[in-house]
Amino acid sequence: MNVLLLGSGGREHAMAWSIAESSKLNNLYIAPGNPGTGEVGTNVDLSFSDFQQIRDFIQEKSVDLTVVGPEKPLVNGIVDFLEENGHPVFGPSKYAAQLEGSKKFANEFMKQNRIPTAEFETYTRSQFDQALQVIKAKDEYPVVLKADGLAGGKGVFICETEEEVVKRLDELKENEKFEDAAQTLVVEEFMEGQEASVFVISDGQTAKILHYAQDHKRIGDGDTGLNTGGMGAYCPTPVIGNKMLQRVEKEIILPTISAMLLDDNPYKGILYCGLMITDDGPKVVEFNCRLGDPECQAILPSLESDFLELIYAAATESLDQKEVRIDDLYRCCVVLASDGYPVEYEKGKEITGIDDVSDALVFHAGTKSQNDKIYTDGGRVLSVVGQGESLKQAINNTYEEVEKISFENKYFRSDIGAKGLVYFDH
Missing domain, CATH: 3.30.1490.20 (ATP-grasp fold, A domain)
Known part of the structure; x- marks a missing residue:
């Protein structure tokens, strides 16, 4: 199978890495990609906003499946465009992507369908x-x-x-x-409680939970400072037990997928349910129409099922024939950022030590390659993902590997996963 993956961040590197593990893969193209994705596939210079250019590339390379990583091309209707041209694509339609593209649309949709939210x-x-x-x-x-x-x-x-x-x-x-x-x-x-994220894969009729995690949005330790795109995540999160997961499925996931289907706008792709676990039960903080970043970097290595098979089944409405299997390990993802993010920060700092990381995965985000060296090229630079049989072990293993990577103005939170540890302290 020939696959085109759109995106250039840490999420897309994790997706590319996971797709590349599949025995069903022939060629993997990533547009535009980053130095990390270039190690597991072929980076190609395509623009998200030029749908015609993407279609021409798909036809030229006989691409069997296009996978859309970031939200903007989804909200702008790339899925509708490619499907109208006969190309299978993994992601929701322009209408369905409004669940992320418009907070007003999402809130009114939830109110109409009695899905718990603020x-x-x-x-x-x-x-x-x-x-x-x-x-x-x-x-x-x-x-x-x-x-x-x-x-x-x-x-x-x-x-x-x-x-x-x-x-x-x-x-x-x-x-x-x-x-x-x-x-x-x-x-x-304002909703009181603990935040958690549940990730769902859907073909429009069948919806299956991929995994669940807890993100850390604030820039500073102890959840202080400005909101960011995410400074780290861990999975699975003990904030969500089996009974709570069943409630999430019954009260949020199934009503969402069913309402879209009944409205003749079936939701295909990833549904990210950002939740607040309150005393009254789970409530939706936000929906996203794609995998989260950095949760994606933590959850995809946990997947024992073939990721490419799953997303192709979702794109071709045959997900009911597939099983989602995850391992029983904990994973912790720590984002290494440029100091000053999410406001102003410097780029072009040489990164060293990536090759010294031996017991974790490193996913590129804001990096660039020049003269066989890697440099910072964004606010969130790298994601380091370690694992362990316990959450504490996963956290410790990750931070040991974080210390091996160096660049000027390197910044990271030192408490990723700590809020989950309290559930195990007895």
Whole structure:
């Protein structure tokens, strides 16, 4: 099977690595890829936004399956375009991808289908002052502000005070990076509990749980500082036991997949359920229409099933014939970032020590190759994934390997997975 994978981050390196393990694979192309994906397949210079160029490449190389890693081309309708041209593709349609592409759409969808989530209100850009007045009148903090559209994981703010609400509303209104995403504002109640992520693979009719993990979004130890795309993750998370997983499936996953099917918009691909495990049960914080980054880097090495077989079955509506099997190990993923991320940071710092890592996987994200050397080229640079028979062992093994990698302005959280350890301290 010839496969084209779209993307260039740590998630896509993990996906490429997992696809390359399949005995069913003939050629793997990654567009545009990164230095890491180039070690398991062939990087090709294609643009996400040029659907015609991608279609021409698929026809030229006789690609049997296109796999879409990041959210933007999904929200922009690449699946619809390729399927209309007769090419199997793994990912949700433009309509279904609105579950991630529009917070307003997702919240209204959940409300209509009685899927548990936070109470919310929406405001247009011209109504931001009205939103502020409503928040001030309620005087209930924390309160959550969300840019409606895609903002690279940086359009969500948890505000503890009125002053912070004012600051974040001004930022959403005036910062040009939010110009498209913040045309609509979603204001949500703050949900108390533990966050966790459940990943589902679906062919539109059959949905199966891949795995579940816990992400660490804040930049600083102890979940402090700004939200990021994710600074690390571990799996499985004890926040979700078997009974809770059954509730998630019954109250969230099946109603979502069923509602899409009944609406003649079957959901095919990965459904990422970002959850808050509250005293009242699981509630949806957000849906994503693709694998999470960095959770993907932790969960795919846990998969004993053939990942390529699973995603091809989902794309061709035959997932009911496949079984999802995961091993019984714990995994911890620590993101190495450029100091200053997620705001301003320097690029072009030489990275050393990757080849010294012996007991963990290293997935590239913001890197570039030049003269046989690897340099930093983004905010999140590398993901280091270690494993163990216990969560503590997985964490310790990962951080031992993290120390082997060096670059100027290297930054990472030192507490990835620590919040899971409390479940084992008796």
